[in-house]
Amino acid sequence: MKIVITFIVIIGISISNSLAKTPGWFEGTWVGTGYQVDGQSWTVEFVKEGKTLSISYPSLGCQGNWIVLKATKNRIDIRENITEGTDKCDQGCEIAIFRLDKDQISVVYSLPSFQQHAIATSVLVKRH
Numbered sequence: 001m002k003i004v005i006t007f008i009v010i011i012g013i014s015i016s017n018s019l020a021k022t023p024g025w026f027e028g029t030w031v032g033t034g035y036q037v038d039g040q041s042w043t044v045e046f047v048k049e050g051k052t053l054s055i056s057y058p059s060l061g062c063q064g065n066w067i068v069l070k071a072t073k074n075r076i077d078i079r080e081n082i083t084e085g086t087d088k089c090d091q092g093c094e095i096a097i098f099r100l101d102k103d104q105i106s107v108v109y110s111l112p113s114f115q116q117h118a119i120a121t122s123v124l125v126k127r128h
Helices: 002-018
Strands: 028-036 041-049 052-057 062-071 075-084 094-101 104-110 118-127
Touching: 028 104, 041 118
Parallel strands: none
Antiparallel strands: 028 041, 028 118, 041 052, 052 062, 062 075, 075 094, 094 104, 104 118
């Protein structure tokens, strides 16, 4: 019985983390350019509308969704899931988003399967 209760608690924690509520400032359309540590760059467009978090990299030809793992007042931790153009973008990126001001966010990409440190960064601007 104790194992079943522990399992239910773990599942509940997992579900609540994946459905973490994001702060209101995160809502909207954000655009910018990403810069990889190897010098490559690419366009970024992120849209949060309600519970939907869509990510697109138009210049790379891939897109998908972001899954919120944890959210605080000025930071959001995300796991990226590429659903289209999977051969053109890395799968499984972990992302930390920091609020810079009301119209800018800093996005830090890491890929733990590749290296421990950040692999790319971008500053996205809110489109009004």
